[in-house]
Amino acid sequence: MKRTPFYDIHVSLGAKLVPFGGYEMPLQYSSIIAEHLAVRNSVGVFDISHMGEVEVSGSDSLAYLQKITTNDVAKLFPGRVHYSAMCYENGGIIDDLLVYQRAPNSYLLVVNASNRKKDYDWMVAHKKGNVTIEDKSDDYAMLAVQGPSSLATLEKLTNENLSAISYYHFISGTIAGVPMLISRTGYTGEIGFELYFPSDPALASKVWNAIFEAGKEFNIQPVGLGARDSLRLEMGYCLYGNDIDETTNPLEAGLEWITKFNKGDFIGKNTLLEIKQQGVRRKLVGFLSQDKRIPRHGYQIKQDGVVVGYVTSGGYSPILQKGIGLGYVSVDALQKSAQLMLDVRGEHSPINLTQVPFLKK
Numbered sequence: 001m002k003r004t005p006f007y008d009i010h011v012s013l014g015a016k017l018v019p020f021g022g023y024e025m026p027l028q029y030s031s032i033i034a035e036h037l038a039v040r041n042s043v044g045v046f047d048i049s050h051m052g053e054v055e056v057s058g059s060d061s062l063a064y065l066q067k068i069t070t071n072d073v074a075k076l077f078p079g080r081v082h083y084s085a086m087c088y089e090n091g092g093i094i095d096d097l098l099v100y101q102r103a104p105n106s107y108l109l110v111v112n113a114s115n116r117k118k119d120y121d122w123m124v125a126h127k128k129g130n131v132t133i134e135d136k137s138d139d140y141a142m143l144a145v146q147g148p149s150s151l152a153t154l155e156k157l158t159n160e161n162l163s164a165i166s167y168y169h170f171i172s173g174t175i176a177g178v179p180m181l182i183s184r185t186g187y188t189g190e191i192g193f194e195l196y197f198p199s200d201p202a203l204a205s206k207v208w209n210a211i212f213e214a215g216k217e218f219n220i221q222p223v224g225l226g227a228r229d230s231l232r233l234e235m236g237y238c239l240y241g242n243d244i245d246e247t248t249n250p251l252e253a254g255l256e257w258i259t260k261f262n263k264g265d266f267i268g269k270n271t272l273l274e275i276k277q278q279g280v281r282r283k284l285v286g287f288l289s290q291d292k293r294i295p296r297h298g299y300q301i302k303q304d305g306v307v308v309g310y311v312t313s314g315g316y317s318p319i320l321q322k323g324i325g326l327g328y329v330s331v332d333a334l335q336k337s338a339q340l341m342l343d344v345r346g347e348h349s350p351i352n353l354t355q356v357p358f359l360k361k
Contacts (some may be wrong), residue, residue: 001019005200048143146188
């Protein structure tokens with residue numbers, strides 16, 4: 001089991017550590033709800049060093065990335081990042097990822113920790129032309145600083161104009177005297193930044209301590225995987241392995257917006273075009289519990305006693321103070337007016353469909 005450069009800090013703070021993506025990661029420090037509310041109301045810090053980073057460079061790197069990802073890489077420019085996916089020929093999702101353009105013919109791909117080796121092997125197997133692919137995951141430490149007070153916190157530690165960084169843009173700058181990539185991205189729905197810098201325990205400690213000192217007046221909190229999941233769920237963001245995987249495609253998952261059919265050929269395009277023309281058979285939808293039962297991954301969704309779908313992600317929303325979830329439901333069932341029900345250990349619990357995100361930001 002690997003450890004991030006922040007491991008000793010997590011231990012010193014009494015974090016509950018769990019295996020995740022091949023790493024020992026903090027599930028929570030105080031409580032999931034308290035950490036969730038800290039991010040929604042003030043500022044929280046996540047260790048996300050478990051994420052995978054793959055550097056792609058070379059004169060044919062743009063053409064290569066256009067071929068293996070669904071979004072239009074040609075629209076990127078140095079300092080711009082976008083959300084994308086990689087698909088198999090059958091349209092199944094290999095992974096969802098971020099693509100950063102750092103310079104002409106120089107890209108950084110950020111992939112899910114559990115998919116790091118699978119993604120890298122697949123990328124290498126499909127390499128063509130003058131392209132260099134390097135797994136640099138072990139070289140990067142990553143922190144996410146998220147919440148309404150994240151900007152005010154980090155502004156104390158840099159001369160960079162952080163407020164000028166637009167959403168899904170990034171710069172190379174310095175925080176607490178440490179050179180790093182400063183990205184206006186995150187997985188919470190709040191204003192926030194993701195920081196990439198060399199994976200060194202001494203640097204990690206320096207950056208962590210500086211951020212917490214700067215955020216002291218805002219009651220800054222460390223945040224674990226538990227609250228990271230509840231925060232992303234309130235925003236309806238997909239989680240690989242739950243809401244999307246090799247058995248799902250971007251169209252049924254509501255990710256057509258990152259599937260650019262007009263950009264040219266890409267792996268999976270023909271199958272996805274056929275699905276688009278025929279219409280999807282199921283859709284990923286958001287729903288609210290109508291009683292006190294909390295939806296959980298794997299629960300069946302029924303209509304008139306017949307299974308019509310299943311829950312992919314579910315939990316308690318600390319902001320809405322009720323159960324919320326995402327799940328795949330057949331299009332036929334969505335076209336009917338009959339009540340949808342969760343099968344909760346043999347008992348039926350009513351749910352109402354709703355638009356995502358659950359929270360309007």
